[in-house]
Amino acid sequence: MNIFRHRPLGLLAPALLIAVAGCSTADDTSGTVAVPRPDAKTAPLCRNLHQVLPGKVDGQRRADPRPRSDYTAGWGNPAIILRCGIVRPPKMIDPKVAQGDDPNAIAGGVDGVDWLMEKQGDGTWRFTTAGRRAYVQVLLPKKLSGPDDSAQVLSDLAAAVRKAVPTGLASMTG
Template identity: 75%
Template structure:
């Protein structure tokens, strides 16, 4: 099911992001769980890793440990990107598709569709949709979806569009 087909018509994508309020926190540890994608997904994730920006929303790239072509980070505490994750359960949740879940919003920024999720601890996580691989971005503590998310997603859009083709990602 494509959750983005149910977005209210005429609602600007950035307005969806800006309408999300709240602060976020992320695990500030120096390590990140590395995804284990299938071979097809791994190839596009490696392509993404090569074209990711050295600076994102004013933060220098500082990849987390363990080093991997499937993870990247910017700043300290880091904005964390993971490529090749499994599909988030909320991506097919009818409540999200209908706009009835205040903690999950479907929207697009600069030609990339995202599922924007507020986690139980208040942090924000963004996952690409309608691409052949799922790319997940987590904001660290102190960054909000409203103030910082738009800059982060705008900064990542060119790399995602270049490396991750549109399509349906593997279910796993």
């Protein structure tokens, strides 16, 4: 079931106000990121996405993390991190999220791309595409703390996601 089909996109503005209280990558200082292992159907979509990603996001220049991969990208330092071909987040099938009863997971959309916004244990947030044939995850560094920051990041990435990752059901395994 697509949890976003019945969720109003008007939830995005309040969600972004909550979400930007502090966003971070798993390790802002290492410059390394766990590389996803997408399946055979997902990998070409992620490689296509890698080719069309913008050179700047939220005014930050592209600075891809290590190890270099067609499944990861980054901008700035500390980096905004994108990972394509991740495994479906468990919250995407959680009935509490679908009903709007989980304050740590909120559905919303930006510029034609639906996102699951999840609050992490350390208070940061991650964003994962929904309703696309590949799961694309975006992690923001703590320095992006204003409501316009996360909205701008997702807006800057939306055209590339729409172009490279068609709508539909993603593989459960990435």
